[in-house]
Amino acid sequence: MKVCKFGGTSVASAQQIKKVASIIQADPARRIVVVSAPGKRHSGDVKVTDLLIRLASAALMGDAIQQPLQAVIDRYTEIADELGLGQEIIDIIRGDLTERLRADSGQHDLYIDSIKAAGEDNSAKLIAAYFTSIGMQADYVNPHTAGLFVNNPPERAQALSESYGQLAALADKPSITVFPGFFAYTKSGMLRTFDRGGSDITGSILAAAAKAELYENFTDVDCVFAANPQVVDNPVEIEQMTYREMRELSYAGFAVLHDEALMPAYRASVPLCIRNTNNPSAPGTMIVAERASSPRPVTGISADSGFSTLYVGKYLMNREVGFGRKLLQILEEEEISYEHIPSGIDNLSVILRSHQLDDAKEQRIIERVTNELQADDVHIRNDFSMIVLVGEGMHNNKGLTARAAAAFARTDVNIEMINQGSSEVSLVFGILKEDEGKILNELYKEFFAPALVGQ
Ligand SMILES: Nc1ncnc2c1ncn2[C@@H]1O[C@H](COP(=O)(O)OP(=O)(O)O)[C@@H](O)[C@H]1O
Numbered sequence: 001m002k003v004c005k006f007g008g009t010s011v012a013s014a015q016q017i018k019k020v021a022s023i024i025q026a027d028p029a030r031r032i033v034v035v036s037a038p039g040k041r042h043s044g045d046v047k048v049t050d051l052l053i054r055l056a057s058a059a060l061m062g063d064a065i066q067q068p069l070q071a072v073i074d075r076y077t078e079i080a081d082e083l084g085l086g087q088e089i090i091d092i093i094r095g096d097l098t099e100r101l102r103a104d105s106g107q108h109d110l111y112i113d114s115i116k117a118a119g120e121d122n123s124a125k126l127i128a129a130y131f132t133s134i135g136m137q138a139d140y141v142n143p144h145t146a147g148l149f150v151n152n153p154p155e156r157a158q159a160l161s162e163s164y165g166q167l168a169a170l171a172d173k174p175s176i177t178v179f180p181g182f183f184a185y186t187k188s189g190m191l192r193t194f195d196r197g198g199s200d201i202t203g204s205i206l207a208a209a210a211k212a213e214l215y216e217n218f219t220d221v222d223c224v225f226a227a228n229p230q231v232v233d234n235p236v237e238i239e240q241m242t243y244r245e246m247r248e249l250s251y252a253g254f255a256v257l258h259d260e261a262l263m264p265a266y267r268a269s270v271p272l273c274i275r276n277t278n279n280p281s282a283p284g285t286m287i288v289a290e291r292a293s294s295p296r297p298v299t300g301i302s303a304d305s306g307f308s309t310l311y312v313g314k315y316l317m318n319r320e321v322g323f324g325r326k327l328l329q330i331l332e333e334e335e336i337s338y339e340h341i342p343s344g345i346d347n348l349s350v351i352l353r354s355h356q357l358d359d360a361k362e363q364r365i366i367e368r369v370t371n372e373l374q375a376d377d378v379h380i381r382n383d384f385s386m387i388v389l390v391g392e393g394m395h396n397n398k399g400l401t402a403r404a405a406a407a408f409a410r411t412d413v414n415i416e417m418i419n420q421g422s423s424e425v426s427l428v429f430g431i432l433k434e435d436e437g438k439i440l441n442e443l444y445k446e447f448f449a450p451a452l453v454g455q
């Protein structure tokens, strides 16, 4: 059996949901359907999840909620009306939203999570109602009922191992399961959401639990491309890639799949296929454990902004036993995770995601590192991007770094940081955000221009 996940663009309108129904009807193996909240109907549109975040903010600020609430209800009403569903499903959705808004808002994280999750929860109820209305044997299943339990804190949730045993029962249901993505519950019954884009994680967990033969991730592009098609024109299509390659690429910018969505499927040896709801006959991109070697050393190049650098300089740093531990202890106490730590002899840089910082925390970290570690120079910069070259063929490929450095030289872009993963399937460059598009296109030309194939 197969698990299928349909992202926001695939369930954004009645027309899209009809395509979803056809895709499920086309293959009896498609038994578990994970859905996101309605996404953008066109580039200028707003995702329901973002409408819900506005609604939660208004409620917490004590502002009027009628308009933001109506904006959400209108989205579902438009879809339900066009699908020929009656007033009942809209009354259910309105009642659900009202109940969530009236809940205790003492813990803001929990309150916001519950409101955000309404997007997927009501999308799944509506789609199950539509499937039933056209004669499909389908039902909505709530993550709590199914046993999808996670740890804390919100947004960085990961499924508890015991969940997999309980969720396995979904594979034996006679009817098609329509399951909301993006959120789950703690054992004590509190709702937690995954990160933004987290419905991909739900699909992966269910695919692993059900020991699916395939996890199909339906989106709005035919496949995974060698670079972001919004930045590089007509990028090369990728037919096959490994879990490891996709993990590295989705970590830094390949938004087509959430980077935490690979591990559950990988651990259960479930292959993935990235496919297009708008072109379901396209073969898509298979993500597997091992793939045939390709003529190109580099499989893909991704770029992602939103990184900061904590620079620490101290004379004779390399001679001070425990300096690194003390620095990381400070970051741990400030609840900050980090991505890379390139270092020199008397200095090091900690690369981290900027969303973890605010002005007060930045100031506190600088003061603590300066005073507690007697550092000579401590500063933070927030305008960094990461560019990642990824490919199983990069291993032992001599001269690859030189070719990448030559591309940087041609574009006059400064390399602020360079780091080769110990796995040798990725090469990470830290650059200023303003240089992202320029160097991404130049690196793409270097490694994917037709004349250079196989070098
Ligand atoms: N390397 C890539 N290959 C394919 N799509 C990519 C890539 N990098 C970024 N994207 C973007 O990811 C988008 C699909 O992800 P997302 O917007 O989350 O869709 P969904 O609503 O299906 O979750 C595509 O429209 C594309 O613009």
Ligand SMILES: N[C@@H](CC(=O)OP(=O)(O)O)C(=O)O
Pocket: 006, 007, 008, 009, 036, 037, 039, 047, 049, 050, 119, 181, 182, 195, 196, 197, 198, 199, 200
């Ligand atoms: N709707 C949630 C979860 C999600 O995964 O959405 P999408 O499948 O559209 O990326 C979000 O916007 O983050």
